[in-house]
Amino acid sequence: MIGKLKGTIDEIGEDHVTVDVHGVGYVAFCGARTLASIGGAGEAVILFIETVVREDMIRLYGFATSAEREWFRLLQTVQGVGSKVALAVVGTLSSGDLANAVALQDKAMVARAPGVGPKVAARIVAELKDRAPAFSGPGAEASFGLKRDIGGGTASAPVADAVSALTNLGYSRDQAANAIAAAVGEAGEGADGAKLIRLGLKALSRN
Incomplete structure (x- = not known):
């Protein structure tokens, strides 16, 4: 082989x-x-x-990377996803984008891949939601879990409010979730919404 x-x-x-x-x-x-x-x-x-x-x-x-190959393998464990669809997905979205899409249950992002319809995209994000952290990069599991909570509507009120505030400022839901996940990692889970917003904006300014 x-x-x-x-x-x-x-x-x-x-x-x-x-x-x-x-x-x-x-x-x-x-x-x-x-x-x-x-x-x-x-x-x-x-x-x-x-x-x-x-x-x-x-x-x-x-x-180009071993992470893309692992995603290719993982995607084919989803019902109805063969090599053609898996290749289309990793050919459209980076490993980070895929991890975020699964964490946020963002089927629309996955459906951007050619040949991937809404039903298949929904299956991908649903079936991989508990299995993607290993492919998100070093130290990404905690961030992935938080973003999954945000996507599932189970995040704490300060976190949810901070994400909402950043999206109201014009950032995408994905950008806002990434920024607040980073803010929680820096400030701790007990931080209030105002502090998370400040730290989230700081993280966004570095990108």
């Missing part, structure tokens, strides 16, 4: 890249984000690979 390719880009197609590894060309199917980030023909490239073996084919899927 192939887990990673390190070589030179031979050609880039609409949905794949051919990587020359010591004279052998490997065709890896990639999402749009990966294809846009790896450079052009003749350039060095490293791809994290998921090898899919079926009765009638062997296919390689390539990703």
